[in-house]
Amino acid sequence: MNVTENPFTPSFGEIPAHLAGRNQIIESHSRALQSTRRRPELTTLFSGTRGTGKTALLSYLAEVAEQSGWIVVNITALPGMLDDAEIQLRRKAAHLAEDDSKLAVKSLSVPDVISPSIEGTEAQTNWRSRVSDLIEQLNNQNTGVLFTVDEIDPSLGEMIQLAAFYQHFVRENRKVALFMAGLPHNISSLLNDKTVSFLRRATHETLGRIPDGEVSAALEKTIRDDNRTIDAEALAEATQAIGGFPYMLQLVGYYAWDENPEALNLGTSEVANGIATAQREMTYRVLDATLAELSPGDLRFAIAMLQDEGDSRIADIAVRLGRSSSVVAQYRKRLIEAGVIGRRTRGIVGFDLPYFREYLQEKQENGELYLED
Numbered sequence: 001m002n003v004t005e006n007p008f009t010p011s012f013g014e015i016p017a018h019l020a021g022r023n024q025i026i027e028s029h030s031r032a033l034q035s036t037r038r039r040p041e042l043t044t045l046f047s048g049t050r051g052t053g054k055t056a057l058l059s060y061l062a063e064v065a066e067q068s069g070w071i072v073v074n075i076t077a078l079p080g081m082l083d084d085a086e087i088q089l090r091r092k093a094a095h096l097a098e099d100d101s102k103l104a105v106k107s108l109s110v111p112d113v114i115s116p117s118i119e120g121t122e123a124q125t126n127w128r129s130r131v132s133d134l135i136e137q138l139n140n141q142n143t144g145v146l147f148t149v150d151e152i153d154p155s156l157g158e159m160i161q162l163a164a165f166y167q168h169f170v171r172e173n174r175k176v177a178l179f180m181a182g183l184p185h186n187i188s189s190l191l192n193d194k195t196v197s198f199l200r201r202a203t204h205e206t207l208g209r210i211p212d213g214e215v216s217a218a219l220e221k222t223i224r225d226d227n228r229t230i231d232a233e234a235l236a237e238a239t240q241a242i243g244g245f246p247y248m249l250q251l252v253g254y255y256a257w258d259e260n261p262e263a264l265n266l267g268t269s270e271v272a273n274g275i276a277t278a279q280r281e282m283t284y285r286v287l288d289a290t291l292a293e294l295s296p297g298d299l300r301f302a303i304a305m306l307q308d309e310g311d312s313r314i315a316d317i318a319v320r321l322g323r324s325s326s327v328v329a330q331y332r333k334r335l336i337e338a339g340v341i342g343r344r345t346r347g348i349v350g351f352d353l354p355y356f357r358e359y360l361q362e363k364q365e366n367g368e369l370y371l372e373d
């Protein structure tokens, strides 16, 4: 038989064949983009840990926006982002230009913007007025402008400036939208920045674990769309190994698919081998990076949780660490923001990042954890 191409997308940022568990967000945001009135979803912050699908969702929503007649400017929070946004906007607006000379891509005069102050220099003010003019022209033709900003970095002055300029555009009644995505701790420090306090009133979507039912439906559909099948038992095992984590869904699907590409059906042995490879990739790409970002205090908290078979009581952790409950509460908060643990019920937390417990256990047994302050 013909071997079909592998339909899974285990690379970062690619829009998967089926976006599992994001229906509600897609519906509400599509409605907002298609509405003639301004809806709150037009300003949204998406937060989620590595591999939860922030970039994929931003790309997907950017496509929805373009299909709904918006011009979309996609930027990553890096130095030079304001320049980049203006250049993209000019390019994408060129075909709608009333006056080509105004819209042509010229060399720009935005210098490196270092100061986080929004009052700023003349060049920064110019950015705002130039872009405001462009947006006005586009709005006159009933075209809105959506800015998507990935990998939010609140320490970047330009990032804060973009948000502040955006607020001006909204106040000027422009048809504009802003979707920003980032790691939870970056989103929460952005929300603490007083210059952009309006963002606290923005829509906030947390991309968490996807329910098993939706994981298994997305896996099966992806496989079926490409004319193969999967056993019920194999599907259940794959779903369990995925643990609601979007990146893992793609990894397990991808490696199970490649195990025996000539066979029409994916059985338990293909899936078991696929899971094993997927777990190695997950360690390399997600778990190591997450561990590297934990402070010694966070790490001690997580290690103290290993003593429990399942979920842990915060009160027990405080005793094990010999720290006050307010100090322990800070570690708890940081670990939740890092996506490592999640709150179960009052006073109870458990590991949320798939395989992190096993990973930590192994590291601890091998004496590979360094806890000095």
Ligand SMILES: Nc1ncnc2c1ncn2[C@@H]1O[C@H](COP(=O)(O)OP(=O)(O)OP(=O)(O)O)[C@@H](O)[C@H]1O
Residues within 6 Å of the ligand: 009, 010, 011, 012, 013, 014, 015, 016, 018, 019, 020, 021, 022, 048, 049, 050, 051, 052, 053, 054, 055, 056, 057, 218, 246, 247, 248, 249, 250
């Ligand atoms: N809802 C989803 N259902 C299935 N697969 C998904 C979903 N969202 C993302 N993916 C897949 O998961 C992987 C990770 O997605 P993505 O790169 O968007 O994550 P991210 O949150 O941006 O990660 P990072 O923080 O590292 O940038 C990609 O392979 C993507 O195709």
Ligand SMILES: [Mg+2]
Residues within 6 Å of the ligand: 012, 013, 054, 055, 056, 150
């Ligand atoms: Mg990303």
